[in-house]
Amino acid sequence: MNASLTAPIPSWTVGDITVHRVDEVLLPPATGPWLLPDATPEVVNGQDWLRPHFADHEGVLRIDSHSFAFVVGGLRVLVDTGIGNGKERANPAWHDLRTDFLERLTAAGFPPDSMDLVILTHLHADHVGWNTREVEGEWVPTFPHARHLTSRAEREFWATYDMEEARAQMFRDSVIPVEEAGLLDLVDVPAEGVEITPGLRLLPTPGHTPGHVAVELTSQDARAVITGDCVHHPVQLAHPAIGACVDIDPRQSEASRRALLDSLADTDTLVLGTHFAPPTAGRVIRQGGAYRLLPVPGA
Numbered sequence: 001m002n003a004s005l006t007a008p009i010p011s012w013t014v015g016d017i018t019v020h021r022v023d024e025v026l027l028p029p030a031t032g033p034w035l036l037p038d039a040t041p042e043v044v045n046g047q048d049w050l051r052p053h054f055a056d057h058e059g060v061l062r063i064d065s066h067s068f069a070f071v072v073g074g075l076r077v078l079v080d081t082g083i084g085n086g087k088e089r090a091n092p093a094w095h096d097l098r099t100d101f102l103e104r105l106t107a108a109g110f111p112p113d114s115m116d117l118v119i120l121t122h123l124h125a126d127h128v129g130w131n132t133r134e135v136e137g138e139w140v141p142t143f144p145h146a147r148h149l150t151s152r153a154e155r156e157f158w159a160t161y162d163m164e165e166a167r168a169q170m171f172r173d174s175v176i177p178v179e180e181a182g183l184l185d186l187v188d189v190p191a192e193g194v195e196i197t198p199g200l201r202l203l204p205t206p207g208h209t210p211g212h213v214a215v216e217l218t219s220q221d222a223r224a225v226i227t228g229d230c231v232h233h234p235v236q237l238a239h240p241a242i243g244a245c246v247d248i249d250p251r252q253s254e255a256s257r258r259a260l261l262d263s264l265a266d267t268d269t270l271v272l273g274t275h276f277a278p279p280t281a282g283r284v285i286r287q288g289g290a291y292r293l294l295p296v297p298g299a
Contacts, residue, residue: 009108010298012270012281015219017070017199019272020108021280021298024065024082024101024130028093032061032233038242039235047238049292054234054277061233062277065126067101068226069108072217073197075116078105078143079215079226080274084129087173090166094125101130102142115143119202120150121228121274122209123158124246125170132177139173141181148178149196151204152186154211157248189213205230205260207253208244214260224270230256232275237261237284237291261291270296 011020032039041059044050055061068079082101089095102112120128131148132139163171178184187194193203193216201216208229215226229244230253236242240258247253264271264284271293272281279297 009104010278010280011108012224012272012296012298013222014217014224014270015199015222017072017217017219017222017224019068019070019217019224020110021272022067022069022078022101022105022108022110024067024099025093025097026277027063027065027275029060031063031093035063035244035246036061036233036235036242037245039233039239043239043242044235047235047292050235050238053279053295054293061235063233063275064277064280065275066280067105067130068272068274069105069110070217072199072219075197075200076110076114077117077119077200078110078115078146079119080121080127080228081118081130081142083126084132084174086134087125087129088169089125091125094129102133112142113145115146117196118143118146118148119196119213119215120148120154121215121226122154122212123150123171123175124209124229125167125174127228127274128170128174131174139177141178141183144181144183146183148184149187149202150184151189151202151211151213153189153206154209154213155184155186157210203260205256207249207251207256208247210248212256222270223268224272225260225264226272226274227260227276228274230260231271231273234273234276234282234293237293238287240290265291 044059202213205214217224243250279295282293282295
């Protein structure tokens with residue numbers, strides 16, 4: 001299901017920063033039960049506020065794949081690069097896609113050759129896929145002038161991990177070509193986070209993967225946080241203990257999620273969910289000992 005180029009490209013204003021959501025694909029209904037198995041229809045239907053945007057009336061989760069593009073500190077930035085086209089993947093929802101992602105990115109005002117910085121919240125297949133594209137049978141960097149940043153802890157973890165073939169294939173086609181081109185930079189991310197440029201910080205949110213980061217934007221008096229996979233779906237605001245089947249460290253993932261949500265709750269911080277279906281963004285408020293999301297549709 002390709003995103004149509006005729007559809008508007010939603011954006012949100014964070015001070016003087018405009019954040020654009022660049023759609024790749026709406027993931028199939030089977031994604032929710034696989035990814036978040038504890039988010040049963042009964043659990044989902046217990047949260048009326050999830051409908052109609054984030055779940056259907058049968059309690060099936062809506063989960064999206066998209067990236068965020070913006071300009072901050074004079075840098076043209078892309079956060080996460082989705083699944084990619086033509087990639088050999090074990091997950092049928094990700095295998096050999098043919099989407100118009102690059103055309104939508106260009107339509108948002110960010111042609112691939114113009115990007116200065118690509119931030120990878122972590123090195124999973126649905127976050128690194130457009131790092132490369134196929135040219136004459138070879139996987140080459142899609143963003144040849146951009147520094148690609150990920151945390152040092154993330155890359156070093158996978159460097160010693162006993163990968164199954166599907167993951168090894170993903171590294172071969174979407175990570176290693178960027179490394180071999182000298183475009184991948186590893187960043188140490190201390191507990192307090194690290195500033196990449198004024199207005200742009202990486203925040204440590206480990207657990208889903210050991211070096212996972214969220215992305216914080218600040219401008220004037222406004223703040224936004226891009227979640228990455230620290231929070232896959234708004235149902236996890238109501239039930240922070242619900243984790244993903246692919247969390248490397250489920251307890252740490254839950255702790256990171258609870259800490260992030262607690263820091264966001266009842267503030268004006270805009271939350272931009274990396275897999276949240278439209279309207280994608282919102283503000284976190286406390287409710288019943290946990291949280292909920294007040295949607296903020298894009299312009």
